[in-house]
Amino acid sequence: MPISGNALVRSTAALLLVGLLALAAIVGTTIWLVERNQVYFDEGLEARIARSATVNLRNALQNAETGQRGFLLTGEERYLEPYNDALPQISDLLERFNTVLKPYPEADAPVAALNAGVADKLSELAQTIALTRAGKRDEAMAIVETDRGKDAMDEARTLFDGIITAADERIVAGIEDQRGSTNALRWVTIIGAFVIFVVVGGSALTVMAYTRDIAKARGDLEAANAGLEDRVRERTADLGKANEEIQRFAYIVTHDLRAPLVNIMGFTAELEGTVGTLQGYMNGHDDGDDPRWSDARLAATEDLPEAIGFIRSSTRKMDGLINAILKISREGRRQLRPESLDLNEVIETSTSAVHHQISENGGSVTSDVKVPRIVSDKLSLEQILGNLLDNAVKYQDTARPLTIVVRAALAAGNRISIDVQDNGRGIASTDHERVFELFRRSGAQSQPGEGIGLAHVRTMVRSLGGEITLVSELGTGTTFTISLPRDLRNYVGSVQ
Secondary structure (H helix, E strand, O other): OOOOHHHHHHHHHHHHHHHHHHHHHHHHHHHHHHHHHHHHHHHHHHHHHHHHHHHHHHHHHHHHHHHHHHHHHHOOHHHHHHHHHHHHHHHHHHHHHHHHHOOOHHHHHHHHHHHHHHHHHHHHHHHHHHHHHOOOHHHHHHHHHOOHHHHHHHHHHHHHHHHHHHHHHHHHHHHHHHHHHHHHHHHHHHHHHHHHHHHHHHHHHHHHHHHHHHHHHHHHHHHHHHHHHHHHHHHHHHHHHHHHHHHHHHHHHHHHHHHHHHHHHHHHHHHHHHHHHHHHHHHHOOOOOOHHHHHHHHHHHHHHHHHHHHHHHHHHHHHHHHHHHHHHHHHHHOOOOEEEEOHHHHHHHHHHHHHHHHHOOOOEEEEEEEOOOEEEEHHHHHHHHHHHHHHHHHOOOOOOOOEEEEEEEEEOOOEEEEEEEEOOOOOOHHHOOHHHOOOOOOOOOOOOOOOOHHHHHHHHHHHOOOEEEEEEEOOOEEEEEEEEEOEHHHHHHHHO
16 A cells, blocks of 8 residues: 555654654663663772772781781891881871771771770780880780780771671672673663664665655656657647638638628629619609509618618628638637747837827826746737737726736746736626637627627637636726746647
8 A cells, every 4th residue: 555645754753753762761771770880880999999998907917916926936126027017007008998988987986996906906016016125025925915916906807807798798799780780781772772773674664665656656657647748749639630620610611601791792782772773763753542652662762771781780790700700710820930029018019009099088008017038929919918908998987097007927837927907897707708708798788899809819828828817897997817938939849
């Protein structure tokens, strides 16, 4: 089933929304997991720092204790090297230890006890070493045997071991937490990538299907256009032939009609002469005794002249109609001659032809042309404008001066628009289309004519590839609008 434009927009919007939500979820989850990993890393780092400070302090105390014992046993100063090396470090290491554990209020009591124990142990070490150096080794050993230093060191080791164990547990837990976060991030990335892949794939498939439908539709349209062009060409050729046949038929008909009409007009003229002779005779003689004489005289002097007058009027009207048909037939056969024209000059020439008729009654005719040079048939344009201007003069409203405005402007589709506007008596809405029909007239028949003017205008406009319409209101005026191609050669080439 072909995908419509609305369906494509809806499906693409839905897929993009899903993709956007998936991307937002991935970004949000990734940021949250990264933050959690940072927390786990910071906690592990703090645990490592605390463990390092504890181990270093413990090792320094053990080194100091080892140096003290070696010195007490041997009395040799070289055994005090571990003590001498560790002693200056213990103060710094103890301060760092206190700093590391300061953020943890639960460690305040053990840390205070440790500080006291370390101070007591250092005091015991310093005292025993001093006594041994003074030669009072027995007193020093007595102090050692009281287990005062041992107890302080045991308490410190217990605290050290607790801190190291807690730090190790925190490090292990942090590693597990980081591993869990990493796994979660991996799965979020995989799932999000899958969702995005599905969205992109779905969008690609939808676009490909829509593009395929467009390509198919374009192919069908091209095929239809090719067939349509052939059909249009055939129909145009058929219409051209039919038009030629109609024109030929109109010419033959009018020609054949004119022959008997000429005979009728000739015999009518002869009949008028005979009636004149008969009238002279009847007027010169009077036979009042015969009742038939008065009837004959009435027929010769009144009835026959009236009948001949009707015949002559009818033949003149028929002659006018035949001439009109011949005029339209000849116009249809006339070869168009496209040439470059200044439309303003054509309009000025047409308006100047009626300017005297309009101005003598206080009217005016103006033009407003905003069109560059065009290519069209000059004679047809002059006849079109001339007919419209003549109609405006012929059917002006006697209650006010006639005003005519001719405008020309560019229109869409490389066309031009020409408006012929007047303030004449107007045309009833029911006759807007009727006035373009052959031998049809609108309104009061106060002016002579056969009703072919606007039919002729429409024929000429259409021969130029255009169309004519009107807007009119009784008592207000009429505006005829002509739409024409800017270059007649394009139109002539398209219908050949």
